[in-house]
Structures are given as C-alpha cells and as structure tokens.
Amino acid sequence: MPQSYTPEFxxxxxxxxxxxxxxxxxxxxxxxxxKASISKWCS
Incomplete structure (x- = not known):
C-alpha cells in the first residue's frame, strides 16, 4: 500500500x-x- 503524507508534511x-x-x-x-514524490509535489 502506498505511503500517505499529510498536506503539512x-x-x-x-x-x-x-x-x-x-x-x-x-x-x-x-x-x-x-524522488518521484518530491518532484510531483514541487511541480
């Protein structure tokens, strides 16, 4: 199951x-x- 992160995080x-x-x-x-998650959030 994928990791879930809070909006604040x-x-x-x-x-x-x-x-x-x-x-x-x-x-x-x-x-x-x-790295893929970080890239997605920063785009």
Missing part, C-alpha cells in the same frame, strides 16, 4: 527544496520520501 518538503535549496537526494535520505 508535503508543504515542508516543498519548502526544504524550493526555499532552502535542498536536493531531492538529501531530502530522500533524511525523510525517506521518494
């Missing part, structure tokens, strides 16, 4: 990438979120 991940300049790789390593 998704916003946090998008903020980390867009405002703090974190890479998908570093976010994936720290939070366990797939």
């Amino acid at each position: 998704k916003k946090k991940i998008v903020r980390l990438h867009e405002e703090e300049g974190r890479t998908y790789k570093s976010i994936t390593a720290e939070y366990g979120v797939s």
Whole structure:
C-alpha cells in the first residue's frame, strides 16, 4: 500500500527544496520520501 503524507508534511518538503535549496537526494535520505514524490509535489 502506498505511503500517505499529510498536506503539512508535503508543504515542508516543498519548502526544504524550493526555499532552502535542498536536493531531492538529501531530502530522500533524511525523510525517506521518494524522488518521484518530491518532484510531483514541487511541480
């Protein structure tokens, strides 16, 4: 079954990438979120 994330968590991940300049790789390593999910949320 796919992992479910809260809207607040998704916003946090998008903020980390867009405002703090974190890479998908570093976010994936720290939070366990797939690169595909991060890419989808940031688009």
